[in-house]
Amino acid sequence: MVLSKYRLSALALAIAPLVSVQANEFNPDISVVLDGFYKGNNTALSEREEGFGLGHTELSLSAPVDDLFEARLTAVLEEHEGETELELEEAFLQTTSMPLNLGVRGGRFLSQIGYLNSRHLHEDDFVERPAAYRALLGIHYFDTGLRLNALLPVPFFWQIGAEAFDGGNFSEGEEDIGVYTLNTRIGGDISAAQSWQAGLSYLKNRQLHADEEHEEEGEHEDEHGHDEDHGHGPEFTGENLYIADLVWKWSPRGNARDQQVVLSAEYLFADDINEFAGSGDNHEGWYASAVYQFAPQWSAGVRYGEIDVSEPHEDHFDKRSLQETDVMLAWSHSHFSTLRLQYTHQDGNGFDAADNTVMLQYLMTFGAHGSHAY
Amino acid sequence: MVPMLTKRLILILLLGLASMPARASLQVFACEPEWADLVKTLVPDARIKVATTAWQDPHYIEARPSLIAAMSRADLAVCTGASLEAGWLPALINKASNQRIREGKPGLFFAAEQVPLYQPHDHVDRSMGDVHSEGDPHIHLDPERVPLVMEALADRLSQIAPELENDLRRRHLQWRVQWNLQKARWQKAAEELQGTGLVVQHADFGYLLRWLGVDAVLDLEPKPGLPPSASHLSKLLAEPELEKASAIMIALYQDDRPATWLSERTNLPVLTLPGTVTDEHQTLSEVISHLVARLVAQNKTADHNG
Numbered sequence: 044m045v046l047s048k049y050r051l052s053a054l055a056l057a058i059a060p061l062v063s064v065q066a067n068e069f070n071p072d073i074s075v076v077l078d079g080f081y082k083g084n085n086t087a088l089s090e091r092e093e094g095f096g097l098g099h100t101e102l103s104l105s106a107p108v109d110d111l112f113e114a115r116l117t118a119v120l121e122e123h124e125g126e127t128e129l130e131l132e133e134a135f136l137q138t139t140s141m142p143l144n145l146g147v148r149g150g151r152f153l154s155q156i157g158y159l160n161s162r163h164l165h166e167d168d169f170v171e172r173p174a175a176y177r178a179l180l181g182i183h184y185f186d187t188g189l190r191l192n193a194l195l196p197v198p199f200f201w202q203i204g205a206e207a208f209d210g211g212n213f214s215e216g217e218e219d220i221g222v223y224t225l226n227t228r229i230g231g232d233i234s235a236a237q238s239w240q241a242g243l244s245y246l247k248n249r250q251l252h253a254d255e256e257h258e259e260e261g262e263h264e265d266e267h268g269h270d271e272d273h274g275h276g277p278e279f280t281g282e283n284l285y286i287a288d289l290v291w292k293w294s295p296r297g298n299a300r301d302q303q304v305v306l307s308a309e310y311l312f313a314d315d316i317n318e319f320a321g322s323g324d325n326h327e328g329w330y331a332s333a334v335y336q337f338a339p340q341w342s343a344g345v346r347y348g349e350i351d352v353s354e355p356h357e358d359h360f361d362k363r364s365l366q367e368t369d370v371m372l373a374w375s376h377s378h379f380s381t382l383r384l385q386y387t388h389q390d391g392n393g394f395d396a397a398d399n400t401v402m403l404q405y406l407m408t409f410g411a412h413g414s415h416a417y
Numbered sequence: 418m419v420p421m422l423t424k425r426l427i428l429i430l431l432l433g434l435a436s437m438p439a440r441a442s443l444q445v446f447a448c449e450p451e452w453a454d455l456v457k458t459l460v461p462d463a464r465i466k467v468a469t470t471a472w473q474d475p476h477y478i479e480a481r482p483s484l485i486a487a488m489s490r491a492d493l494a495v496c497t498g499a500s501l502e503a504g505w506l507p508a509l510i511n512k513a514s515n516q517r518i519r520e521g522k523p524g525l526f527f528a529a530e531q532v533p534l535y536q537p538h539d540h541v542d543r544s545m546g547d548v549h550s551e552g553d554p555h556i557h558l559d560p561e562r563v564p565l566v567m568e569a570l571a572d573r574l575s576q577i578a579p580e581l582e583n584d585l586r587r588r589h590l591q592w593r594v595q596w597n598l599q600k601a602r603w604q605k606a607a608e609e610l611q612g613t614g615l616v617v618q619h620a621d622f623g624y625l626l627r628w629l630g631v632d633a634v635l636d637l638e639p640k641p642g643l644p645p646s647a648s649h650l651s652k653l654l655a656e657p658e659l660e661k662a663s664a665i666m667i668a669l670y671q672d673d674r675p676a677t678w679l680s681e682r683t684n685l686p687v688l689t690l691p692g693t694v695t696d697e698h699q700t701l702s703e704v705i706s707h708l709v710a711r712l713v714a715q716n717k718t719a720d721h722n723g
Contacts, residue, residue: 107520137511139519144489146514194489194514200482202512230482235470238481292479300474301672339644339672377643378504379543409543412500414508417481 071106072411076165080404086387087365087394088177088278090123091170091402097122098404099164103133105411112136117163132185144194153185154206155192156224156244158288158309160184166415168305168334170385170404173348174367175311175328179284181277184246186212186222200230200240214276216250223247230417235297239290240417246284251317279326279352281313290417303336319358326352330367342373354393363393381406443578446488446518448496448506449475450694451557452528454701455567456495458592459574459585466491471669471695475501476547476642480508488513491524493577495570498527499534499554523576529554531569532562535624547642557693558705559624560600564593599702603629606709613716614661616653616685618645618676621668621692625708634658637667637675645675654682663719666712668692688715 078098085093098121105115117133135150155161159176160183172182188208195201203226210221224247230240287310294303308331316324330348337343346369353360371385383404391397443463447453453467466487469475475497478484488494488509496502510518510525517524534552541550556562571589575582611630617623618637626633635658639649653659665676666688676687690708691698698704 110519110521139511139514140516141514142516144514192514194486196490198486200486202485228482231486232481232483235472238479238483240482292481296472296670297470298473298477298670299479300477300670377543378547412503414480414504414506416508416512417479417485 071104074103074410074413076101077407080402082400082402084398084400086398086400087389087391087396088174111140113139146192148190151187154224155204155226156246157286158290165406168344169346169369169371170402173330174350174365175330175348178279178350179277179311179313179326179328202228210250213248214250214280218250221250237293242288244286248280248282251282282315284313286311301339305334307332317355324353324360340375344371365394366390379408444491446491446494448502451701452495454694455570459571459588460581471691471693474670478505480505484509485512489515493524494518495526497529497554499529499551500549501554526573528566532565546640553620553623555620556624560603560628596702603709606713610712613663616662616665618667618671634661664688664715
């Protein structure tokens with residue numbers, strides 16, 4: 044009797060794949076993200092120009108490769124000055140069966156420093172990354188390299204990780220390993236309704252001194268300056284970059300379906316920005332953001348951020364700063380479509396492009412159901 | 418001398434690490450409380466981390482740090498599957514990097530893979546709402562399917578922890594006897610409930626209602642997974658099918674405003690019921706008994722009034 048019942052379910056199992064249209068071994072998960080916007084005015088440190096435009100159009104393929112590896116390919120199409128560019132944002136393998144909760148990732152991928160950096164842009168709550176990310180990380184830092192992560196065997200969440208990168212996407216240079224990073228995260232629940240995560244990251248840029256000509260590129264349309272404009276390397280770098288991040292989430296009884304509050308903040312600090320840099324000559328940036336999802340399909344948020352950077356001129360530095368406030372309202376009809384209205388206010392000192400603007404953005408996702416990190 | 422000492426220290430450390438997973442008790446990660454109940458029945462001293470509660474929508478959980486930590490230590494993860502947890506479980510599994518718990522490995526058990534599902538689809542696109550091509554995953558209140566899941570779970574646990582097999586087979590047998598006794602009672606109630614109708618929200622209770630012969634005449638959701646909208650609710654008001662419903666049934670985790678709105682205009686009572694085990698109803702059969710009792714009571718009032 045027991046056995047026959049089991050056979051029945053086994054039979055059902057055997058039939059199931061025939062009627063299922065799920066991604067399988069012959070058919071990787073494919074997902075597409077369309078990002079389009081209208082922007083009222085140009086703003087400082089922004090790659091989105093005024094008028095109608097397309098943001099990050101993303102095509103992603105992923106699948107388990109075998110029982111040891113899975114892999115992902117993400118290509119990004121972006122338009123700049125009338126030209127469409129194809130960019131490889133991710134092309135990596137990830138181990139899935141390492142002992143001791145170890146994980147190795149190799150290839151092209153998003154660095155895990157900070158809270159936002161490892162997330163895809165379409166997961167953000169605001170149209171653009173905070174000014175601190177745009178200035179100090181080139182919107183988001185991804186590169187070709189190797190990562191090792193470990194979860195420590197403690198009763199709470201504690202992850203440590205190290206990455207080594209080519210560094211070519213951070214600044215130009217000859218080093219084989221131009222950038223390495225260290226990262227640690229801890230986190231847990233405060234109650235059924237509240238959870239948190241905190242992280243510390245360090246990024247070492249070993250090819251800083253090859254980087255000095257970058258500052259000129261804003262004025263000269265040379266072949267590198269072209270790259271500079273859309274996130275292939277931050278405008279403001281230092282030999283050392285430190286990031287601290289903190290996230291807190293609340294939802295009634297932990298039910299994030301109907302309501303959720305997310306508070307997050309990050310602080311970025313870069314020093315040793317060149318050989319003449321003294322103790323006060325560094326880059327600094329932070330932001331704090333509050334997003335309230337007040338109904339299943341609606342969320343509203345406010346974010347404030349600042350950057351204070353030192354622009355090298357020969358042997359002295361010009362201080363520049365930017366303050367940015369964003370207010371946004373987003374409507375997500377389903378998990379896969381979002382319309383967002385955002386107002387951004389900028390005050391700049393040394394950033395002539397600082398302005399106020401209204402932005403309207405859509406994000407449409409189709410294909411595989413992506414699952415999001417915390 | 419010093420290198421010797423270092424070597425020995427490293428050896429001790431490595432041995433320490435290696436011996437850590439040697440379990441004092443089985444560690445289990447349960448995506449939903451109903452599966453935790455089944456595991457507890459078979460292995461009472463298992464250490465179980467439950468990812469959700471009856472007050473949470475299991476579609477919308479976050480891969481938060483505490484869950485990653487629990488998943489990273491677990492010997493077995495028991496989840497519903499059929500894409501119910503598609504929004505968070507893959508991220509959780511990846512972050513936890515636990516070599517025991519991966520798709521296709523014995524450490525990852527999907528209840529929905531053990532039974533045939535209601536309404537699998539050949540063609541699914543998102544304009545249909547959150548429809549799972551595999552079929553309806555909310556199987557945990559089905560008097561027929563739960564025993565099949567339990568049986569497969571007992572097999573899986575025996576495979577993972579062979580030393581527990583004798584005990585858990587015995588407990589499984591006891592459980593099945595109890596379940597069948599309860600099922601006979603539910604069957605009686607079903608005779609009373611046969612042919613009655615309810616307005617529902619999402620498919621949470623679908624398998625149980627079909628088994629009881631209760632007709633889910635209308636759904637507050639315009640499409641599966643989409644929250645009830647004002648326009649859809651007004652459309653429901655005009656539905657002739659509404660006549661057949663004697664109550665509006667929603668789950669604890671659902672926002673009761675849409676149901677209340679409809680209730681105020683139709684005088685249909687709202688039944689807010691646990692969709693899974695809670696502190697009050699600690700086992701699946703208690704939950705089903707509670708649901709059945711509430712429906713029967715509701716039916717009597719409706720008859721009385723009607």
